[in-house]
Amino acid sequence: MIKTITYSEAIREGMRKRMKENPNVFILGEDVGEFGGCFGVTGDLIKEFGAERVRDTPISEGAIVGCAVGAAATGLRPIAELMFNDFVTVGMDQLVNQAAKMRYMFGGKITLPMVVRLPAGAGTRAAAQHSQSLEAWLTHVPGLKVVYPSTPQDAYGLILSAIDDDNPVVFMEHKLLYATSGEVDLDIDPIPLGVADVKREGEDVTIIATAKMVHEALKAAEKLSEDGIEAEVIDPRTLYPLDKETIFKSVEKTNKVVIVTEETKRGSYAGEIAAIIMEERFDYLDAPILRVCCLDTPIPFSPVLEDYVIPNSNDIVNAIKKMF
Amino acid sequence: MYRTMKKIREFETKAAELFAEGRIPGFVHLYIGEEAVATGVSANLKDSDYITSTHRGHGHIIAKGGDLKYMFAELFGRVTGYCKGKGGSMHIADADKGILGANGIVGAGHNIAVGAGLSSKYRGTDQVCVCFFGDGSTNQGTFHESLNMASIWKLPVIFVCENNLYGISMHQSRHQAIQDVADRAVAYNIPGVVVDGNDVLAVYEAANEAIDRARNGQGPTLIECKTYRHRGHFEGDPTVYRDKEEVQEWLEKDPILRLINYMLENNVATEDDIKNINKEIASEIDEAIKFAEESPFPPVEAAVEDIYTDIVEEVRR
Numbered sequence: 356m357i358k359t360i361t362y363s364e365a366i367r368e369g370m371r372k373r374m375k376e377n378p379n380v381f382i383l384g385e386d387v388g389e390f391g392g393c394f395g396v397t398g399d400l401i402k403e404f405g406a407e408r409v410r411d412t413p414i415s416e417g418a419i420v421g422c423a424v425g426a427a428a429t430g431l432r433p434i435a436e437l438m439f440n441d442f443v444t445v446g447m448d449q450l451v452n453q454a455a456k457m458r459y460m461f462g463g464k465i466t467l468p469m470v471v472r473l474p475a476g477a478g479t480r481a482a483a484q485h486s487q488s489l490e491a492w493l494t495h496v497p498g499l500k501v502v503y504p505s506t507p508q509d510a511y512g513l514i515l516s517a518i519d520d521d522n523p524v525v526f527m528e529h530k531l532l533y534a535t536s537g538e539v540d541l542d543i544d545p546i547p548l549g550v551a552d553v554k555r556e557g558e559d560v561t562i563i564a565t566a567k568m569v570h571e572a573l574k575a576a577e578k579l580s581e582d583g584i585e586a587e588v589i590d591p592r593t594l595y596p597l598d599k600e601t602i603f604k605s606v607e608k609t610n611k612v613v614i615v616t617e618e619t620k621r622g623s624y625a626g627e628i629a630a631i632i633m634e635e636r637f638d639y640l641d642a643p644i645l646r647v648c649c650l651d652t653p654i655p656f657s658p659v660l661e662d663y664v665i666p667n668s669n670d671i672v673n674a675i676k677k678m679f
Numbered sequence: 680m681y682r683t684m685k686k687i688r689e690f691e692t693k694a695a696e697l698f699a700e701g702r703i704p705g706f707v708h709l710y711i712g713e714e715a716v717a718t719g720v721s722a723n724l725k726d727s728d729y730i731t732s733t734h735r736g737h738g739h740i741i742a743k744g745g746d747l748k749y750m751f752a753e754l755f756g757r758v759t760g761y762c763k764g765k766g767g768s769m770h771i772a773d774a775d776k777g778i779l780g781a782n783g784i785v786g787a788g789h790n791i792a793v794g795a796g797l798s799s800k801y802r803g804t805d806q807v808c809v810c811f812f813g814d815g816s817t818n819q820g821t822f823h824e825s826l827n828m829a830s831i832w833k834l835p836v837i838f839v840c841e842n843n844l845y846g847i848s849m850h851q852s853r854h855q856a857i858q859d860v861a862d863r864a865v866a867y868n869i870p871g872v873v874v875d876g877n878d879v880l881a882v883y884e885a886a887n888e889a890i891d892r893a894r895n896g897q898g899p900t901l902i903e904c905k906t907y908r909h910r911g912h913f914e915g916d917p918t919v920y921r922d923k924e925e926v927q928e929w930l931e932k933d934p935i936l937r938l939i940n941y942m943l944e945n946n947v948a949t950e951d952d953i954k955n956i957n958k959e960i961a962s963e964i965d966e967a968i969k970f971a972e973e974s975p976f977p978p979v980e981a982a983v984e985d986i987y988t989d990i991v992e993e994v995r996r
Contacts (some may be wrong), residue, residue: 379802381801407801409979411830412828413824413827413828415820415824415827415828416788417820417824418793418821418822418825418827418828419825420790420792421787421789421790421791421793421794421821421825422790422792422793422794422797423794424791425731425779425790425791425792425794425795425796425797425798425808426794426795426797426798426801427794428774428779428791428795429779429794429795429798429799430728430793430800430802431798431802434795445812447788448784448787448821449787449791450940451783452783452787453782453787453790453791454785454858456802457780458986458987458988459765459986460766460770460772461761461764461765461766461770461772461774461780461983461986462760462761462762462763462764463763463984463985464761464762464772464773464774465772465774466988497986497992498986498987502989521988521989522987522988585732596990596992615880619925626719633908675966
C-alpha cells in the first residue's frame with residue numbers, strides 16, 4: 356500500500372508494524388504515551404498498544420537508555436526515545452560504555468537489539484542545547500550503528516531494519532523533516548543498514564549529504580544545473596555502517612567531492628568520510644575534498660544568527676563553484 | 680553457603696598472589712571480607728534470576744554459579760575465558776546464569792538492573808534482578824534514577840548496597856552526610872533495610888524477604904549490608920587512608936570465621952567437614968588455574984570480532 360505520509364508518520368508506522376508483529380518490541384521515553392511524544396512521533400500508539408508497551412518514563416535519560424540495555428540483554432527489543440539529540444549526553448555512559456561495549460566485553464555472548472531514537476538538528480530557534488547534530492560522537496563509538504534518514508520512505512524502511520537489528524542502533528531524526536511528506540510504500544522490505552541512496556545522478560561533482568542537508572544539496576544541484584554543472588547527490592542514510600562502495604563509484608565518475616552535514620565542522624563525521632575517500636580513492640580526485648558544515652559555534656538563538664551558521668544550498672553552490 | 684564463601688575467599692587470595700607475581704594483567708579489585716553479602720543474597724536466587732555486578736565482581740559471579748575455570752581463564756586473558764579474553768576481571772558475564780556483567784563504571788549496573796526487572800515484569804516471568812553495588816555508587820545519579828523507576832513501576836529489583844565504608848579512598852563520613860544508605864529508600868517509598876553484612880545468615884534472611892516481595896509483585900527493596908574489604912580498593916592500593924586499628928577490628932569480624940564458629944557451636948558441621956570442603960575447593964582452584972594457564976591466548980584477529988553480530992571490522996593492514 357502506497358500512502359502519502361510525513362516523515363514523522365513514517366517512523367510511527369514502522370514502529371506500529373513491528374509492534375504488531377512482535378510483542379517483545381516496546382517503546383519507552385519521556386512523554387511518549389498519552390502526550391504522543393514531544394514531536395508527536397509516537398502519536399496514538401498508546402491507544403493501540405497500551406501504557407506497558409508505550410511507556411512514559413521519568414525525566415532520567417541515563418535510566419531510559421540503561422533500562423533499554425537491561426531489557427535488550429534479557430530478551431526484549433526496546434525502542435528508547437530521547438526527547439532531543441542533545442540529551443543523549445545525559446545518557447552517554449549507558450550508550451557508550453554499556454550498550455556499545457557489552458557484546459564485545461562479554462566475548463560476543465550477548466545480543467542487544469535496541470534502538471535509541473534521537474530527534475536532532477537545528478532550525479527550530481531552540482538555541483544551543485536543543486539543536487545539535489552529534490553524529491560524529493556516535494559514529495566514533497565501535498559497537499553502535501547510526502542511521503539518519505532524509506525522506507519518509509527511507510525513514511520507514513530504515514526504522515524497520517533498526518528494530519530488526521540485533522545490535523544497538525542510534526536512529527537520528529531531523530526535527531525539521533518531521534512535517535515533510537512523501538509517498539511511502541508500506542509494504543516494502545526493510546532498507547538494509549549500510550546501503551546509500553543516490554538521490555540525484557550527475558557527472559560533474561559528488562555531493563554527499565545527510566538528513567536535511569540532502570534537501571539543501573538537491574536544491575543546490577538544481578541551481579548548479581542552470582550553470583551546466585551536474586551534481587550527483589548521495590545520501591548515505593546509514594552513517595555506520597557506511598556504504599563506501601556507492602560513494603567510491605560516484606567519486607570515480609565525478610572526481611570531485613563535497614560533503615554536507617549539519618554538524619559543526621570541527622571533528623565532524625564529514626571529516627571521516629573525507630578521510631576515507633582520501634585513503635582509498637585519492638588517485639581519482641581532481642580537487643581537494645570540501646566540507647560544508649555548520650560553523651564551529653554553538654547553535655545561536657536569534658533567527659538571523661541561526662540561519663547564518665547552518666549551511667544552506669547557497670553555501671553548497673558557492674563551495675562547488677570554487678572547484679570549477 | 681560456607682562452601683561458596685570459602686570458594687570466593689580462596690579464589691580472591693589466589694588472584695592476589697597471581698597478580699603480585701605479574702601473571703594476571705590489568706586491574707584486580709578483590710572481594711575478600713565481603714563474601715557474606717554475595718553468598719547470603721545469591722543463596723536465594725535461581726539460575727534464571729539476574730544479577731548486575733561491579734568492578735569488585737568476582738564474589739557475585741562465584742555466588743551466582745560462575746565457573747572458576749572460565750573466570751581464571753578470563754583473568755589470564757585467555758580465549759577460553761568467559762569473555763574470550765576481551766573483558767577481563769571487570770567485565771565477566773554469563774548470560775546463561777543471569778549474570779549481566781561485572782561493570783567498570785561505578786553505578787552503571789543500577790540502570791541495567793532496572794531494565795532487567797522491567798523485562799521480567801513485561802514478559803510475565805517470576806525472575807528477579809539483584810543489583811549489587813558499593814556505598815560509593817549511591818552518590819551517582821544512576822542510583823537515584825533507578826530506585827525511582829523501580830519504585831514507580833514496582834519492578835522485581837533488589838538493590839543490595841555493600842557498604843564497605845569507602846568509596847575508593849574516601850570514607851563514607853566524607854562522601855555522604857548519612858550513616859545508613861538504607862535511609863535513602865524513604866525518598867522512593869520503598870523498604871530500606873540495614874543488615875550486618877558480615878553475618879551471612881542475616882543477609883540471607885533479609886534477601887529472602889526482599890526477593891519474596893519482588894517475586895510477588897510488591898516491588899523493590901534497598902538492602903544495605905555493612906561490611907568491609909580486607910584489601911585495598913585495588914591490588915597495589917597502599918591503603919594509607921585506613922588505620923591499622925580499624926582494619927584489625929574488621930579482620931576480627933571476618934564473615935567466614937564467624938560462620939565457622941556458628942557451624943561448630945550449633946553442630947551444623949564438624950571440623951572435619953570443613954577441612955574436607957576446604958580441600959575440595961583447593962583442588963578446584965588448582966585445576967581452574969591449570970586450565971587457565973594451559974589455555975591459549977586469543978588469536979589477534981579476534982580483536983575485530985564480536986563488536987557487532989554481523990560486522991567484522993578490518994584487521995590492521
